[in-house]
Amino acid sequence: MTRYPFGRPPGLRLRLSLLIGFLLFDGGVILLVLAWTFADLGTLTLLEGIGAIVVITLAGMLAGYLLTGRALRPIHQVTATARRLSEQTLDQRIGPQGSDDEVAELAGTFDAMLDRLAQSFDSQRRFVANASHELRTPLAVMRTEIDVTLADPDADAAELRRMAGVVRQASERANGLIEALLVLARSEGQRGRLARTASVDLADDVAAALAAMRYEMDRVQIEVDSDLRPAPVQGDPDLLSRLAGNLVENAVRYNHLHGRLWARTGVDGGQVFLEVGNSGFEVAQRDVPGLFEPFRRGGRERTGARGSGLGLSIVRAVCDAHGGTVAVTAHPAPDGGLTVAVRLPAG
Template sequence: MRAGLRSPRPTLRLRLTLFNGVLLVGALSAFVLLSWLLVTDALRPAEHLAPGTVVVLTDGRELDAATWQDQIADQASRELLAKALVALVAISAVGVLGAYAVVGRALRPLQQVTSTARRLGEQTLDQRIRYAGAGDEVAELAATFDDMLDRLSAAFEAQKRFVANASHELRTPLAVMRTEVDVTMADDTADVAEYRRMATVVRDASERANGLVDALLVLASSEAQSGRRLVRKVPADLSDGVCAALSAMQVETRRLKLDVRTALDPAVVVGDPSLLERLAGNLIENAVRYNHLHGRLWARTGSHGPHVYLLVGNTGFEVDQADVPGLFEPFRRGGRERTGARGSGLGLSIVRAVAAAHGGTVSAVAQPGGGLEVTVTLPAADDAPGMAGAPGDAAGPRAVRAG
């Protein structure tokens, strides 16, 4: 036999039918044997007669009772076996055919699953089995397969949107750079100042493209580790990440004259420090970037039972609570158009991916009058200090007021 070729095997329908046939034939054979034993035992009345008893037949012949008994028993046994074998063959044939039909009907959804799976492709993910039979295991399998197709379809659609948005975001700075270079090079009267202006625009666009690529890499890395073991697992304090992010955004917070208030209790988790620092940094950057002049920014960290939390809130433009879940999707900026919007629209997507990679959750609440408050909850480290408190408590924090 050539490698890669397997000998044909009987289908599940045929195997179930054969199994049912073997059981049926075995049960009927046992019944026939039992009947034969009972009949042969019942046809022995001469055993109760005296020795030498003679039986007179209708044709006038006289036979010994024991001999006559043996003849009757042999004849009854042969007739019983002949008729029983005919009945056995007939009932077995009907049983096997019936089992083949019933098993085929029961396995029809499996055939639908197979045919649907063979037809599936990127353009045919809308097909479903939609089995409407009895609520048995086959129906459960068909429903599970349909649910899996729903998840695959949603994942493919999300991937398409992600690729389209990513290509758009990358194409914009590249188009800006090429336009600036072409316009400046085509201007014969361009001087050094014009070339400096072009270089500044190209540098800014390249920084935007580089930042987007970095964000995409972080998002991909975080999502790849979601549900699996992290590459790095060391103790890290979320409050340190908040302090570092506020320090990095100091110039911008001063420019906007933001009122920054923090209440930072220890919030130690075990995970990847770089990803956790990026999580805190993205929340602080978003809180500053989407704020307004003389706005407010608040951040709190702490622990509550077996979990630690990081809460970051800000004032800003109004957000409908119904739109909040969409803010965690890539390239979503709270209803703002992509073109000209601040940031890449990946900040909260990265936050959600990093939280999921560390076994945590993230939620957001729209603030009355504008702004957003985001809370990240992560499993606490075993040796995390300060297990008292809850989101909103400010007892014993490292309180800082800036602005």
């Protein structure tokens, strides 16, 4: 480990000034030696030359110190801004610099990084607030039902059974939300580096998801059109199963009476595709990107129980974890609805 006389290394400004002085001094000495050798200079001239070299070196070091200080001023601004930053002060920026050079590029890059951090913190705050709200609702329902029932001295077995049913439904909703949050966190945590992989056929996952939603689809008389050709991929079986399940569940939940649902799987150009579409309420194409945000529901659910609002967020996170893509297309009225197209590397 290098030890310095004053306990810390010299700053960049001082090192650049010393380098300038070193170059000027060496250059002056070389020129003086050459002139003294070939021009037969006298001793007095040699001493004057040495004095001039010393003066030029000191002047060069001083000028270099001043110029490098001016050149490094934006870097000091970057450092000062970084020291002041916290989650509450991410709105501070260095701003544009006068010249279009490397330092200005550094300042612009730093400001762009702060923009991304601010967006990330805002998204995280919204996510935590929404998750807290979603979890607080079923807990409040359970507490209210229990308190009201216990406060009623005439509550009979029927009332207790009704209360138990409401509490059970609320607890199932809370449990479903927690499971969805865990799946989302797990998917985002494995982006590009899956903990485990296996050979999975998305056609089988979609068929299983359709079978699981059969009762709900029959209840509201949804017409199903499926073309499930082999779609082999290498990935996490649980996450891929959740991806297919979320798409089918959304297509049923955000549908209407006597609606339609279609599902396609297969291989195209070295990629596996999965498309699930449904009829339903009209969604503007400009609102489609927001559907991938957690707890964003594209509209009113028509046929199913209220969901957690994490369906497409999980789909996108699973696609990212497997190196794939997902796109949503909104259907114009009168049919309405959406088509979600997933593409993953074939395996």
